[in-house]
Amino acid sequence: MPAPTDPRTGLPVVAMVGGGQLARMTHQAAIALGQSLRVLATDPAESAALVAADVRLGDHRDLDALRAVADGATVLTFDHEHVPSEHLRTLTVEGVRVAPGPDALLHAQDKLVLRHALDAAGEPQPAWAEVHTVHEATVFAEEVGWPVVVKAPRGGYDGRGVFVVSGPDQVAELLERHRVLLVEERVPLVRELAVLVARSPFGQVAVWPVVETVQRDGINTEVLAPAPDLDEETALAAQELAVRVADRVGVVGVMAVELFGTADGVLVNELAMRPHNSGHWTIEGARTSQFEQHLRAVLDYPLGSTAMTAPAVVTANVLGGAASAEDWAGPGVDERVHHLMAHWPDVKLHWYGKGQRPGRKLGHVTALGEDLAEVRARAVAAARYLADGEVDPAFAFPEEH
Amino acid sequence: MPAPTDPRTGLPVVAMVGGGQLARMTHQAAIALGQSLRVLATDPAESAALVAADVRLGDHRDLDALRAVADGATVLTFDHEHVPSEHLRTLTVEGVRVAPGPDALLHAQDKLVLRHALDAAGEPQPAWAEVHTVHEATVFAEEVGWPVVVKAPRGGYDGRGVFVVSGPDQVAELLERHRVLLVEERVPLVRELAVLVARSPFGQVAVWPVVETVQRDGINTEVLAPAPDLDEETALAAQELAVRVADRVGVVGVMAVELFGTADGVLVNELAMRPHNSGHWTIEGARTSQFEQHLRAVLDYPLGSTAMTAPAVVTANVLGGAASAEDWAGPGVDERVHHLMAHWPDVKLHWYGKGQRPGRKLGHVTALGEDLAEVRARAVAAARYLADGEVDPAFAFPEEH
Numbered sequence: 001m002p003a004p005t006d007p008r009t010g011l012p013v014v015a016m017v018g019g020g021q022l023a024r025m026t027h028q029a030a031i032a033l034g035q036s037l038r039v040l041a042t043d044p045a046e047s048a049a050l051v052a053a054d055v056r057l058g059d060h061r062d063l064d065a066l067r068a069v070a071d072g073a074t075v076l077t078f079d080h081e082h083v084p085s086e087h088l089r090t091l092t093v094e095g096v097r098v099a100p101g102p103d104a105l106l107h108a109q110d111k112l113v114l115r116h117a118l119d120a121a122g123e124p125q126p127a128w129a130e131v132h133t134v135h136e137a138t139v140f141a142e143e144v145g146w147p148v149v150v151k152a153p154r155g156g157y158d159g160r161g162v163f164v165v166s167g168p169d170q171v172a173e174l175l176e177r178h179r180v181l182l183v184e185e186r187v188p189l190v191r192e193l194a195v196l197v198a199r200s201p202f203g204q205v206a207v208w209p210v211v212e213t214v215q216r217d218g219i220n221t222e223v224l225a226p227a228p229d230l231d232e233e234t235a236l237a238a239q240e241l242a243v244r245v246a247d248r249v250g251v252v253g254v255m256a257v258e259l260f261g262t263a264d265g266v267l268v269n270e271l272a273m274r275p276h277n278s279g280h281w282t283i284e285g286a287r288t289s290q291f292e293q294h295l296r297a298v299l300d301y302p303l304g305s306t307a308m309t310a311p312a313v314v315t316a317n318v319l320g321g322a323a324s325a326e327d328w329a330g331p332g333v334d335e336r337v338h339h340l341m342a343h344w345p346d347v348k349l350h351w352y353g354k355g356q357r358p359g360r361k362l363g364h365v366t367a368l369g370e371d372l373a374e375v376r377a378r379a380v381a382a383a384r385y386l387a388d389g390e391v392d393p394a395f396a397f398p399e400e401h
Numbered sequence: 402m403p404a405p406t407d408p409r410t411g412l413p414v415v416a417m418v419g420g421g422q423l424a425r426m427t428h429q430a431a432i433a434l435g436q437s438l439r440v441l442a443t444d445p446a447e448s449a450a451l452v453a454a455d456v457r458l459g460d461h462r463d464l465d466a467l468r469a470v471a472d473g474a475t476v477l478t479f480d481h482e483h484v485p486s487e488h489l490r491t492l493t494v495e496g497v498r499v500a501p502g503p504d505a506l507l508h509a510q511d512k513l514v515l516r517h518a519l520d521a522a523g524e525p526q527p528a529w530a531e532v533h534t535v536h537e538a539t540v541f542a543e544e545v546g547w548p549v550v551v552k553a554p555r556g557g558y559d560g561r562g563v564f565v566v567s568g569p570d571q572v573a574e575l576l577e578r579h580r581v582l583l584v585e586e587r588v589p590l591v592r593e594l595a596v597l598v599a600r601s602p603f604g605q606v607a608v609w610p611v612v613e614t615v616q617r618d619g620i621n622t623e624v625l626a627p628a629p630d631l632d633e634e635t636a637l638a639a640q641e642l643a644v645r646v647a648d649r650v651g652v653v654g655v656m657a658v659e660l661f662g663t664a665d666g667v668l669v670n671e672l673a674m675r676p677h678n679s680g681h682w683t684i685e686g687a688r689t690s691q692f693e694q695h696l697r698a699v700l701d702y703p704l705g706s707t708a709m710t711a712p713a714v715v716t717a718n719v720l721g722g723a724a725s726a727e728d729w730a731g732p733g734v735d736e737r738v739h740h741l742m743a744h745w746p747d748v749k750l751h752w753y754g755k756g757q758r759p760g761r762k763l764g765h766v767t768a769l770g771e772d773l774a775e776v777r778a779r780a781v782a783a784a785r786y787l788a789d790g791e792v793d794p795a796f797a798f799p800e801e802h
Contacts, residue, residue, distance in 0.1 A: 034752030351435025
């Protein structure tokens, strides 16, 4: 049976589970390709639901809601990895094209599945153990040395579900909450890197330059493209690693490979199988954005060029400040956007339309240029101003002398 | 009274009259700014109506439809110039912010109004006459020499309503259809140029580099940015002219100044007060696209940088071929998009989602690079392939040897 298309345009219909900013920005990319993204949102005020023409309301854990959004769509894909595998298997059996497929997606849903797969493939990763008892954890920790990093295999993101643990008592506590744990050595981390790769059902693969991701409290705050001072050999090795892993797990769509950069090379931290925060820089900074590429990949279109459009590109996330929207006494978002535009006429804004909440990703800004340090300073100052109205002293407004 | 904003986001709501590709691409730009464009479309299958979340159906000549789409919007703007002035005046009196305002818009709606205004301002334009009788036309034509160019003052676009006339009889025919005519000398045209300018209510102005526009049968087929072999002095003069005209007519938003390039300099042909075909290259080719800039301008946000992102940028329009969709026996649009992507991984596609019809603007492609001739060949070949499946011999697929 040929895949369904939109009878009005003769072009594919991509349905995306999840109505967050990733779906929002994917819709933007879909528009250029003659498409309109169909979105499954849980709330009409979600980021993508505010801007997409075809929004279905429903829960991503509800099989019938998934069936409804997939009905008549060319392919079903994701803005997050929280859809139950069994539902995706059912949909696949029912003839729905799901990309990435449930078997691939499992490597992004379950950290233990990933660790086992990477070991089998001989890919570099931290020393790790699957742990069901305090004793197993202690044996491992005494081998690699306390403290160790304990992770819930499922459900964590943005640093949630990750704990640095100094002794058996804490392991016991965590085992009470989670039947099984992933325990890892604490990697002598120099910095974090990420490689974004796209893979189509045909098997075509495209990889963007390696980036450095800067975290604060486990949440990504800045992405530096390309990763500064990364030797060519390590960069190429990281890209090749990402391509091998993409093939190995059989991902279809965009996949982010998050890496620990150490003095001796890179180790795989985890995977995300969707457009990813570490790839927002590609909207202006690469010939093909991760959002367009994700659509191309899941539709088995030929992939686009991943060449950079400028020597240095930095994305800075705008995180909600300490005050909630109700308590916020500073300038409103519209006023802050005015000032941003006045001060940085060449910084690109991406605002997600979400309510302000401490630590929430509200938007991002991207700056481009020749010199990474200058570009980074510009992006960070702009994002910081947008987040809470504070101005970096290095970028003070002229009238504030 | 403060201008309304979207209570869900705290950000402005721009309402656009017209649901064509300009509204479609403006919605894309609005998404990045945290907004969602509200669109007044006449048909749910219109280009922008397929992708926007907030679509109102109604006729742009119906005052109540205009009132409804403007209700609760921060500002009302346009994807075309066909809205009756009297309606816009009524809305203005009723407190609706209309940008551009009715007085400014008149210069894009009525070619005679523009000619009078440019004469009063002493700006360069072709010799012209307002003609109510055959005698008046003959007097003018004998002064400047037959043939002359006769234009219907209102309603024409894409070359419609423009006639090259060799004698009084044809003038008589046209006068039967139009009460009044604009008659112009036939300019010794070297090429056509365009300058895109944006102006905010505050009076801030931003201008992009001068481009060359290539026409076929009165329809724009290619835009070359920057205009090749244009000396700096003429380029600057054309930009200054555009800024003066923007100020003079008091436009708010993006305005395209279409120019005749002659051996002696430039003459103003006509104005468009909205994002314009001659500015599609700015999506990838300038730091701020015309669509984002239009939103910034009508909202009185500070304007963005108009710097180019590459030395040479070319947009080629995809026009519907001779066959209508029903008669078309070649590859379908989805197949053509596949081939485009396979062959030109770095050419950017913008497909409008419209039905195929001879001469209709179905989409455009943009190529960027160092060398304008190479970039132009790439863009034209890609557009030609998309339009009708024909491949430029210079860009034949490898398997066709």
